[in-house]
Amino acid sequence: MTKAQAKKLITQAKREGRTTLSEYEAKLVLAAYKIPVTQEILVEKKKELPGAARTIGYPLVMKGCAAEIAHKTEKNLVRVDVRNKEEALQAFEEIKTAMGDAQGGVLVQQMVSGRRELVMGLTRDPQFGACVMFGLGGIFTEILKDISFRKAPLEERDALEMMGDIKGHKILGAVRGMPAADTKALAKMLIHIGQIGLDLEAVAEIDLNPVILSGAKPVAVDALIVLR
Template identity: 55%
Template sequence: MGIIDEALAKGQRALSEYQAKLFLKERDIPVTREELVLGEEEAIAAAERLGYPVVLKACGPEIAHKTERNLVQVGLDSPDEVKRAYAEIVENLGGDHYDGVLVQEMIKGERELVVGLVRDPQFGPCVMFGLGGIFTEVLKDTSFRVAPIEKYDALQMMEEIKAKAILGPFRGKEAVDRDLLAEVLIAMGNIGVEYPAVKEIDINPLIIDGSRPVAVDALVVLGEGN
């Protein structure tokens, strides 16, 4: 049984971030290296394996607004910082159910994009691409295509956003690998066609690490599958 079917069988309305990343990775979408842990010692061991600095996040299918609730701790450089961050996250959960704490490599990049999947009542599954991070809702610099899409469509979407200049050489950084980015957009469209139970996907941010796009945070919302 796949990740989506297992989640539906449990009555989940969304995947946890950990589940979402596993699902995306299966579809060849690059994601952060990360481990789901329970306990401070497990968190420290995971951080040692991943390499500092790391990010810690509360993880569970019903956990939302992680940043606002101080359920995310970034830039942790030592075992002591990981131990402190783990304890703070558990305390801030306030008894809410959680699957564990996600220990994640920290991707440093100045360019943040958003890639998504939405289901339009008229057109069906649609792929979304645009400027990500904190600017997504403010600037609404996005492009859409009805799924499935081809490489030509994906490349055209990149040209349609107003901030397309950030895809080129930027502040001494190399240009984004548009072929890899196109593969992410194509994969998103294929998910929309092949998985009717996936109602919505939001990868935000998709950070450019060197030239390579990496999904740093991901939300997968589930529906009835009709």
């Protein structure tokens, strides 16, 4: 998807009166801005599932995917470590049932392994406009609130500094046999998130949580884009 197409996608979603993009759509927009996201295929019909699963490769993550669904975990719409076709088919049935009437499909996703989870995002401050966030991800985001912000546009120096600003910044170093994070790649992600804030006025908020460090490389595993 190109940046122009991403803009169209958002315009279309707004026309439909939606306030959020689905995870799948959000990642298309992010990918258009060169932000690394999980490989994934949106499966609407059961018969498409085996092919999609083969393309992505087991083990899989499968998620109910619709614009109106946030907090997928709490709604029992996520299956991780799906290892074969049988498990995939069963997960598909269960997720569809749990989704009820919600329009949408099942996202068949590459399972990214890595023990370090980060968060990135975008908010619009009433005084300073688009501001990019970086911090510890996953369940630590809300518990520790170990985060920092920078006003967009970000220079590389800003992006590198905001990573150093969090108390837990040592998680980005070489720890416990894990390689040091690719901070250049992380910096690029932060810069590009800021660029989305500047380019796409209709984007109100972004959450990439978690961004998992797969070895040294960051990948956005879940994404939320809120529209305004």
